[in-house]
Amino acid sequence: RILKENDIMRVADIWLDTNIRAHNFISQQYWNDNFETVKKALLNAEVYVYECNSSGYVNGFIGLNDYYIEGIFVCNSFQSKGIGKELINFAKSIKSRLSLSVYQKNIKAIEFYKREGFNIKCENIDKATGEKEYLMVWNM
Secondary structure: OEOOHHHHHHHHHHHHHHHHHHOOOOOHHHHHHHHHHHHHHHOOOEEEEEEOOOOOOEEEEEEEEOOEEEEEEEOHHHOOOOHHHHHHHHHHHHOOEEEEEEEOOOHHHHHHHHHOOOEEEEEEEOOOOOOEEEEEEEEO
16 A cells, blocks of 8 residues: 555664665664655655555555665565565556666675566666665566
8 A cells, every 4th residue: 555644654664674684784874864864755755565464564665766666675574475576566567667776785685676577787886875786677
């Protein structure tokens, strides 16, 4: 379902925790410094949340900017349970093409996106972190 205002704190917390865990090659302070900015931006973004049941408890989300996936985030205790795949499949059902950037050091994420039909298009440097990343694309 689409993000609601009362989801913001939970979604922002998942964003922070997931980034810190998945990107241990980037300073934790970087993510903490961006927390408030991201929290404010979430309400103006195209964000879809995943609930494991109808309780309203958010376990993951995907952020889209037109055809670009800003990120897929799943609560640590719910990872590797198919939620990321369901979020990707949802995005594929509403978009004819998708692209995303992923840090080259995030091998687990790169393997996930490849399994989901994404291909590496080019290599870039993330200006904010100085880290190498891939631009990956999927077409229907």
